[in-house]
Amino acid sequence: MSLRPPELPSWATWWQRPFPDANTLLLQGRQPALVDSGFVGHARETTEWARARAGRIALVVNTHWHSDHVGGNALLQAQGAAVAAGAPEAEAISRRDPGCCSAEYLDQPVAPYSVDVSLDDGQILRLGDTEWEVVRTPGHTPGHLALWQPEERLLVVGDALSDYDVGWVDLALDGPDAAATALASLQRMADLDPRVILPSHGPVPADTRAAFAAALRRGRRLVDDPDGAVWYGARRIFAFALMIRDGIPSEEVEPYLHARAWLTDAARLLRLTPEALAADLVKSMLSAGGIVLRDGRLRAAAGHTPVAAESLRVPYPRAWPASEPR
Incomplete structure (x- = not known):
């Protein structure tokens, strides 16, 4: 008998999306928030989906700055949303570093946006009507972050892992220790013992502990090879x-x-x-x-x-x- 994915609370709406978009999480309440905004080619689809369910979006939080996660930022920002991102990436976006989003490096288009809120490890964010903790999880990118909701034990993991994969690491840009950094981030998230893992690609894992065990094995292979x-x-x-x-x-x-x-x-x-x-x-x-x-x-x-x-x-x-x- 196969396990069923754990249920989400009524104030959280999960949109599992095929590539090239990242999955999107909508947190409803007095300050509706969106976690990740998909690919630029589907920005209008993202904004229309969010507005149909929340009316407006007050804040967009990016787990990291790759093109499949920030593509709707510009359009949502034009409609009044603020954008929040991990401190290293927020600072680079603010100074318009040519390497922003690895867009030119990877040849992946990203529409221009700005970051309104720079996020640090341990910071508490109010998203919708609930409080979430920012957890720095570098590895896939130096500014990668997870979001932890302790009462419901929900963990947004970005590209750190999925039911079938772990995030790739860039040893050229981020140095030879990037894989070890990603592995340490995986262990930090596993130690939270979440009830629900919300990954950026693929389905919600039915067995969170098994998903982390598999991810830690895959992460170790990236370190060893x-x-x-x-x-x-x-x-x-x-x-x-x-x-x-x-x-x-x-x-x-x-x-x-x-x-x-x-x-x-x-x-x-x-x-x-x-x-x-x-x-x-x-x-x-x-x-x-x-x-x-x-x-x-x-x-x-x-x-x-x-x-x-x-x-x-x-x-x-x-x-x-x-x-x-x-």
Whole structure:
């Protein structure tokens, strides 16, 4: 007999979304809040969903700044919402660091937004009508955070883990200890012994302790096998690129990869040329079924929602307008 996922309280609405969007949590009450806002190509869908259920959104909290988590920020902010993010990322957004959101590095578009509330470890936030504690969980990104609601024992874990995965780590950008940092964050979250885990991708795990046990094993593998961690990240980034572009013509795939900073960094860590890594990446993912060749285009095999090409035409952070205090 299979376990059923634990129930959420009536004031929490969970939206499990396919790639390229992260799952979204709506916390209803006097100050309606949204945790993560999906991909920029579906920003209007996100805002309409939230407004239909809450009327307005007072605050958006980002678990971290990757494109699938912050894509609706700009539109929600234009409608009056404030945005909150972990301190390291909030500070970079405020000074308009060209590396914001890893958008240019990963070639993942993010519409310009600002951060109104910088969050530190242990800070208490009122979301909807309930209080949540900010838990710093660096690893997947340096500013990654979780949100803990102790009365209901709910834990929003972002990309730190899911029922089937753990978040990839960037050993090139964040250093060789990034995987160990992510593993320590997993252990910190497991020690909270939550009743419910709310991950950014996939379903709510039915067995929270089993989910953490599996995640800790996977996290340990990333620590013990740095080359494997680099390959893991490269496969995830490439699959996402194919998802948001409705695939890439087969003859353009390797030139596209050669031009990517993340691939150049991965090749250096793996002691390969970018050309060799690009060829190996395509060949291995085709062989494993992670990508498919259809109608002359390489496409991600995993289920995902189409993205309108025009929605990707937003500037890289280096061209964002200056952030204005609100």
